[in-house]
Amino acid sequence: MNVFSSPVIALEYDDIKKVLYQNWNGFASSIQFREGIDQSLAFVKNNEVKYIVSNTSAQRPVGPEDSKYAASVMPHLFANGVKAMAFIMPKNVITKLALSSFAKDQGMPPNVKYFDDLAEAEKWLFTF
């Protein structure tokens, strides 16, 4: 089920698996990026979401301030029922560098992990 879409993100919800998919696409301005994050949180607050897959494979780099903003929202996601979150790594090398650097700085909890493909990510998510 399509929940929200903009030029940079499509939010889809699988109400059987209870997974919210964030499919990021291309370069997002700060406003567009934060809108995608806010829409995700709003959906999580109002629906039963156990898992989130953030597919960043087609995403372009995100600025450090916006990355921090996304990180600040994560505790709220978990407080509203999300058990685990998986990121699908970007294909763009530089975006990957940025994401790795972000992960290193923030320190990831055990229920957040990076994957190269969706199948692997889902397999891991459903262990929670």
Add this chain to the structure above:
Amino acid sequence: MNLVMQNYPDKFTEESKLEIEALLEHCLDGLGESSEKFLATLFIRAIRKHIGPTTIDEHIYLKRYEVPQIELFNVLIQQFPFVRYSHSIVNQTIADIVQGESTVTILDIGIGQGIQIVNLLERLKRVSGLRKVVVIGVEPFEDALNYAGELINSINYPYNVEFIPVCSFIEAIDFAEIGNMVEAAGGPLIVNESLALHHIQHLNDRHKVIQSVRALNPKAFFLTEPNVDHFEPDFFRRFQNCYNHFYHIFQVIDQLPVGVKEKNGLKLFFGREIEDVIGGSDHERFEKHEPSFRWVEKLTVGGFKMVNGFKGVPDDMGYGIKVDYDAFNGCLGFRFKTETIISLIHAECI
């Protein structure tokens, strides 16, 4: 680096700035242990004003690698093979040329702090019968020139040494006056320039200087110049030339028998050259290196022929550096892998 090059000078979008920032952040992590990361950081710093402000201040990271200049010069002169051996080969060749002379005049273009000339004067102690050496030292920076004078005068020689300081850029000099000095000094004239002529901004001035040197009728004219085209006006080509050149230099620095601190200090030192080569607009640039064949062309036009009279060329310079005389181009090249880093040219009047 392709990303940086593609967007220069005014196509840096918010997206590309973020990409460069991500690249810079990646490079700064482990900067001191990776030549490639160090080089990429220096290149990004060099064109920083075109990229605009980002959240990362690489200067703070780079500052920790600064080494006092005096220590750097010691490493450059004693350990950096391109400087050490170019000085040594040219000096030994000059000493060989002036064998049997009682008076010699040396015109040192860009004498700097006098390091090479003092080593030459030391070597000339072994020339039997030498009674007088006149050194005409040309240098635009007065402090360096004064230092050179003090250094020359602080040493005892078995012959008389007269030092004539000339504080000027070589292209602004009155060569008629130099001619008078040479004539008054007597003996054969040897002209040496090491890493100086590439500072002349305009091609016609380079030609004029070489022709003016030719008019002095020297017995030999030695040039030591980096073999890279940074005169190239096209930014993208110059960027590639610059990256390739310093990439190879950094590979050699990594092998030097000095500490990590000194190695990174040297890289930072060369970062200033990178900044000049790719950071400044064409009229602001100072480090306008030209490949050796172009210097040879100018010398040929000016009335010189190239000769292979180099003495003291080591069989093995270490660090994987090959030294070969390129008969086609008329120069002795110090080559590391595919890049001839620096060339020595020995020219005589036709």
